[in-house]
Amino acid sequence: MKNSLTAVIYLEPNQVSLRILELPKGRVINDVHSGALMVGSGNIANYAQNMAAIVNNLAGFKQLLKDYQVKDVHFYGAFEDLDPVNARYVADQLEVRTGLRIQWLNNNQLMAQTMGCVVTTLPEFKSLSKHCLYLLTLGLDSVTLAFFHHGNFEKLWDLDLGSAKISRLVQRLRQTTTNPQEIIQDYISSKLEYIAPELKRKKKTVLLIQNASLLNRHYIPRGERLAKVPKAPLQKVNQELGVRPGKHGAWISSALSDQEHQSNLSNYLVIARTAHLVNPLRIAVTNISMMDGLVNGITDSGAQSQINAMIRTSADDIAQRYGVDTAHQKFVTNFACQFFDQLRPIHRLDNHARLLLEIASKVDDIGNFINQQGHYRHSAYILEANPLIGLSDKDNQIIAEVARYHSAESPTANQAHYRHMDDDIQMTVAKLAAILRLVDALDDSRQQKISSVKLQLTNDHLLKIKATADDDLVLEKWSFSKKSKLFNDVFGIKPVLIERGRN
Structure with a gap:
């Protein structure tokens, strides 16, 4: 080449x-x-x-x-x-x-790109993540904490602890108190408190810090990607509840501008509190940056596949957190993807839309955690509040809206959420919701009676769904008769469910 x-x-x-x-x-x-x-x-x-x-x-x-x-x-x-x-x-x-x-x-897309770069290009990553690794990525607006177990990404938290936000809080507090650092540390602790029990349960952990430019310059040798960071200053700040200028070497430097100094102080306090909760065996810093992640997405042909795996993991995590029926989830996800593949001639959507349908299939029932009645609406607003890593705002909106319309309500002009969507995603939402609604009906009893399906598009505008089952499908047929209307409205094709017993 x-x-x-x-x-x-x-x-x-x-x-x-x-x-x-x-x-x-x-x-x-x-x-x-x-x-x-x-x-x-x-x-x-x-x-x-x-x-x-x-x-x-x-x-x-x-x-x-x-x-x-x-x-x-x-x-x-x-x-x-x-x-x-x-x-x-x-x-x-x-x-x-x-x-x-x-x-x-958005931050979820940038984080996915950068985490993928850390995993694939940092030579020491495999040894660092042999047991448990937390990747703490510092930002201006927020801080993200990702958890890896045996080298595999498992979970991510987006924390409202960006250095710019904390710096503003410091400036406001200085007007009312002479020493705002103790209050700032309480503020940081409050933001970490809800995940503290989970952080403390992990053993043999490593804390890897990212996007800390001052630490990069001080600790990482030229041409290297990683360096060890001493734990003593971090432990000291938790003990003293404060940072005294000049006592902490690379962390606080008088050579910085006021804006840089304040940002570095905020990051220092966040790192210190996170390290206190995680109690790592080792702390390290990497200079792999957001730019490195963007470049990796262009130069590495497997980068998108890795990001897609993170997206699926995040969806499985939120489904588990909200108690989704795993057997039903697997049934719907598998058959939704099969329907998508076999119906390509009529929906004309790309493989990225297939991924969005797969993710929506995993999380469409999370609203049951709040209330079974109207659970699809609850699913939608949970997803709106918990965007998935690696996906754009538009993609996350599509998933939330497909979850909203997978059950009872239909995406029509009478629905405010659908009516106010951008024109370029309305049809995608309608098509994916129509497919998911058909598949969801096939397991209305939540007993996975159907073992296989065969689809046939006929010349008389019918979609024959031949389902092989080991039990009667009375409930499924009743549900199918109601939920198939959306498919007919969207595609102009009437679905017909044909039950076949095992031979």
Whole structure:
């Protein structure tokens, strides 16, 4: 394969970066970072106010791209706390002024990319995660804590402990108290408290810290990806309930700007409290960054498969947390995917939509945890409040809405949620919900009576579903007669359930 150049531009609230790569090996040709952008006093993502500085940096990047004759450019932006309307405004302004079209990525997407990069490119990851590993990723808006067991991703928590948010709290507290650090530590503890029992149960743990630039510079040797971090300063801060300037080496430095100093202090306190709860045998820091994750997604052909595995794991985790009937879940998931594959000629959706249907099949019944009556509505708002790692906001919305319409309510103009959806996802929701509703009816008794199905599309606009069962399907047929109407409305094809006994 002939070598070629590609570039990744990454816009985040505090800087914009460019990396030029040589494919297929991904060798870095140039790596450039802007100066610090000012984080907003309202929203952290201050892109509109920083527009002039961003455009000026992008102009310099474009000159570099021209010098290197790079034609293939991927431009990503951290969505952070932007609202969709302002995100469209900023994207349009950037395209008008630079000719570059940005793709916004939410924190769940960025985390999935970066975690995948850590797993595949950090040589020591296998040994670090031999037993239990927590990956603590620091951010401006939030902090994420991922748990790996025997090298496999199992769980992720998104914590409201971003350094910018804590820094603002410090500034407000300084107006009312001379020493806000003890209050800040109480605040951090309160955010970690709900997961503390789970963290304390794990043994033989390693805490791996990510996105801590000051620690990277101090501890990680040039050309390396990982370094050990001493535990003593972290233990000391928990004992003293405070940080005294000048006593903690790399953690607190007088050479930093006030904004950097405050951010570093906030991160220090978060790391210290997390380490106290996890009680790790070892603490390490890695300099694998969000940019590395984005690059890995381009250079590693298996990156998306790994992210899809994380998405499935997250869905299984939330289903388990809300007590979903595992046998029914497996039945519906397996047959929903089979229906999707055999009905491709009429739904004309891609494999990503298949993944969304699979995930919706895993979590559509989580609302039963709240109340069986109207459980589909409960499922939807639980999913809206718990977006899954690796998926865009649009994807998470599709899954929530498919869960909403998998049972009794139908996606019609009379439904407010459906009516207010963007036009480009309404049909996807309707098609996936119609398929899932058919499959769900086939196990209405929750006894998995059907062992196999065979689908046949006929010339007279019928879908014959020949189901092999070891028991009567009286309840399933009754449910099917009600739930099949949506499929007929969406596709103009009438489903017919034909029962066949075992030979």
